[in-house]
Amino acid sequence: MIVFIIRRLVGAVLLLFVVSAVTFSIFFVVPRLAGATAEDLASRYVGKTADEQQVRQMADKLGFHDPLVVQYGRFAKGIVAGADYDYGPAAEHCPAPCFGYSFLTQAPVWPDLLDRLPVTASLAAGASAIWLLAGVATGVISALRRGSIFDRAAMGVALAGVSLPIFFTGLLALGIFSYTLGVTAPGSSYTALAEDPAQWAYDLILPWITIAFLYAAGYARLTSSGMLETMSEDFIRTARAKGLPERTVVLKHGLRATLTPIVTIFGLDVGLLLGGAILTESTFSLNGIGRYAILAIGANDLPKVMGVTMVAAFFIVLANLVVDILYAVVDPRVRLT
């Protein structure tokens, strides 16, 4: 088990390096291949008024004339160990993980990200808990009452859930529950969990449900079809033959087997969401990673975009790692080697 985890950890770190190399390539190599010169790249780091001389100096300083490997080394080192920038008169240290400074605000990117992370994490945590519970419960009941009104209604709602875009359901929910009925918080409300847990939940309940609505649908369908399959397995017949009450048969034997593949998908979905819920954060004006990324892309603020990319990649790799380990925990047939 330990060996397995260590191996997977090493793998995850290597994967992150690959991701960083790809990110680096997208931002620094691809433009060069497309014909941009070192000066073109550097021009984005200096004011619009800068002359050619200043741009060339900047390109030198940022090392855009160096071989690509050296440049990547510097980029990776910045993330791992921090970087020192020498802006002529003032040398500046950017502590690890250093994704550089915003073109617009000159502020380092990482503290910004740290600021936004709790919002996105709060969104992901609440929403995923809701969709997992709601989706799995709906799926189980649908499977057991196949063809019933509940089943058909649930699957109809599920279909609506997967096909309606989040900005539609989100705005609709805001319009009805926040602005008309006034029972939920208006847009751009956020309170830190540590500050006031009740307020935190109150502020986020609408975006949670909006995201959960989208995902729960898929989980309900997945659970329902999985349960239908599992409940016809031989080991379910054995469980019944032992004289177990039907409840136990369904929950302990049926659901246990059905949940295994769902755990995998759940982990990956949460990982993806931690990298920023772009549409939800935008719809509800929440200052999370996703909204940060969208604003940065709009402003062509490369270091920010790069930072978000790396953070999102980190969560996806982490989620994969957790899922692999979890899978081995929930399915004893998976050999940990």
Added chain:
Amino acid sequence: MTGTEDMAGTARDRPEDFLTVRDLRVHFPTDDGLVRAVDGVSFRLQRGRTLGIVGESGSGKSVASLAVMGLHSGGPARISGEIWLDGEELVGASAERVRRLRGAKMAMIFQDPLSAMHPFYTVGAQIIEAYRIHNDVRRSVARAHAIDLLARVGIPEPASRVDDYPHQFSGGMRQRAMIAMALSCDPELLIADEPTTALDVTVQAQILDLIRELQAEFHSAVIIITHDLGVVAELADDVLVMYAGKPVEYGSATDLFDLPQHPYTWGLLGSMPRLDRDRSERLLPIPGTPPSLITVPPGCAFHPRCGHTDAVGTACREKVPELTEVAPEHRIACHLGAAQRERIWRTEIAPKL
């Protein structure tokens, strides 16, 4: 115990009968029509005795035994008839009542022990669970019991193997563990549905030995379901031969092997692998295939495959033969007259077996 019998051919009440099944019918309504999986089966069984149910695939053996266990409840099956277990009628009993008997008073072993065990729980956990549903004991007590049972069915190092998962066991060990699970509450009726079909030959013999031993020890009633007459010959006291959901021959194993009376049983005996014969001689498969249970052939369901219809005439195609007693405690469902059967058996069948 003499001659004349009631319509279903069996089952007058005898106080010593532990299980009495009377005119059991299990029908499944499907989109294609009504599947008459079991259609009028009767038998009875005492404690300490073994009934073998034989028949080709699809003859309704499993469906009949699942009905005894009450395992069709909640499904589409329509069940009629009577199942008396130790003086209690089960077809009309509540699902909850039958559930309480399941695993405690009656238990079942299935064909494929790998798929019949939950892959995510240890063997021990599954035995412990089976024991604790019906016995209010602490987990540690149940665990000790599980280890005892594993030892009893011949699992080496049971104290450590109890924590293994099913996939860590070999096929034979898994079936032993299944048996341990079934025996956890000392059931008085044990149904084994093709318990050795999924195992290789040497292991098969061991498992059969184990079932026989345990039966002697626990003095339980055993139903063994198989399409292998060899298994029946080895274990059963009585034999019920089924064809297309109906009983065609029912009698003691001795009678049935010494003087089988039904053409289908002759066919089964003829197709039984015999090690004392040449390869070419020993397999005489019954021609054709079992019928669809939705459109069962009229008259005797076996008539399209039977080689003796000439001796009877049109009745085979027109009239369903009733199960009737042809010798004490020996019943068949066939229109052939006693003299004809006697002649065919002596001149055509016996010499080839």
